Amino acid sequence: MLAQGDQATKTAPVTISLGTRVIRDISCGGIFCMVVGTDNVLVGWGSNTGTIFADGTTTIRTTPSVVNKGSMPASKQILDIETTTTLSAIQCLLDDGNLWGWGVNTYGAVRIVFCVFNTRLVTTQ
DSSP states (O other), X not given: OOOSSSOOOOSSOOOOOOTTOXXXXXXXXXSEEXXXXXXXXXXXXXXXXXXXXXSSOOOOEEEEEEOOOXXXXXXXXXXXXXXXXXXXXXXXXXXXXXXXXXXXXXXXXXXXXXXXXXXXXXXXX
């Protein structure tokens, strides 16, 4: 899950290259990572279980790949991104207050992570 183009174990820290993209937020699940840049582009790498890259495949991404945001409003900024650690699900909080989620929804995981957002919002007020 180190976005190096392979699945080899690394025994020392390595740079994960995202080009010139400046990272605003990062969240890693147990088998994948997602970042959102200041350009509002969502990029991820790792397992694609549950088609978390929203491309209709389950192809593993060994290098950073742009995530299809589907019908998420392009004019809205992603304020926060959360991933689940045991299931492949992603949730994004937009600047209009709407929560978007996709991926594996076993046990209603797409809804469960809302509690994480809610807790974060309450504790920062």
